[in-house]
Amino acid sequence: MMNGSSSGSYGAGPAGTxxxxxxxxxxxxxxxxxxAWIFSMAVFGSIVNEGYVNMGSERLHCVFNKNEDACNYGIIIGVLAFLASLFFLxxxxYFPQISSVKDRKRAVLLEMAFSGLWAFLWFVGFCFLANQWSHTSPKELPLEQASDAARAAIAFSFFSILIWAGLTVLAVQKFLLGTDMALFTAADAPKQQYPSNDDIGQTTIEKSPSLIETVETRPPGYQIPPAF
Structure with missing residues (x-):
């Protein structure tokens, strides 16, 4: 019996390895x-440090076409991706120490769902930032440094799409791998009972016809051939 323990499942070896x-x-x-951790830090770090500039007024505006939503979106998904990368790392x-197959399955499903969602959110963020940047007039940017920060945020958003898509593929592969029953230890595997020599002899005797049954079942007129 497995008793709910995993000897090798979802891409990891036996629990306690x-x-x-x-x-x-x-x-x-x-x-x-x-x-993913580095790229997310590059995105929200670029926006926080250099993504807000003074465009002819005392108030700081988002470098992406003065659209505060664009900067906020990049910061939020970047920070969450930063924290999520540390969490999943x-x-x-800890994953090989999880002894329950069900808990391993839940962890893989969580990883697969989050990675797929964040690949999509990075795609939306890349399109959003790139669109707003294309509508930004160069005359409104007093510093070239702000332009470099905007381009960096857009570039690393695009790279993050590829990274999180790759993590999604790996999570799907791990989920499809499931539990390899061949990896279970011999102690967990059910033991096959083989008959002993005494059991074989007893079974042979029980199945052999008795002498009385042999005599009684002779056909009429049957004579024992003489011995030479």
Whole structure:
């Protein structure tokens, strides 16, 4: 019986497997997580630090066509992606320690749903920022530095689409992998009972016809052939 424990499921080995930091860092999923973390920081950092400029007035305006919603959108999804990358990175480290197959399945479903959603939100953010930037007049930008920040936010938003789409694909592959029953330990696998020699002999005797039954079932007129 499995007793709800996982000996190898959803892309991870048996529960309690020793953590290998080198192998963990080399995983494609870990590399994408780190890139997603860096790119999200680049997006909201560029907007917060240099995305608001003074365009002929005392009030600071969003560099994207003075549209505050564009700056707010980039900051919000960037910060949430930043936090989510750290959360899922910690979950990846803890994942092999999860002994319940159901809990592993829930974690993979959460990862798959969030990654797919954020790939879509980054796509919306890229289109939104690029559209607003195209309507921004160069004359309204007193500093070239603000232009660099705007372009950086747009570029890293586009890169984030690819990163989170890749994370979604990896999560789907992990979900489709499911639980490999061949990885369960021999102790968890049901033991097959083989008959002993005594049982085989007893079964043979029970199935063998008795002498009385043999005599009684002889056909009429049957004579025993003489012995030579």
């Amino acid at each position: 020793a953590f290998d930091p080198i192998a963990f860092i080399r995983r494609p999923q870990t590399v994408l997580r780190l890139l 910690a979950l990846d480290i």
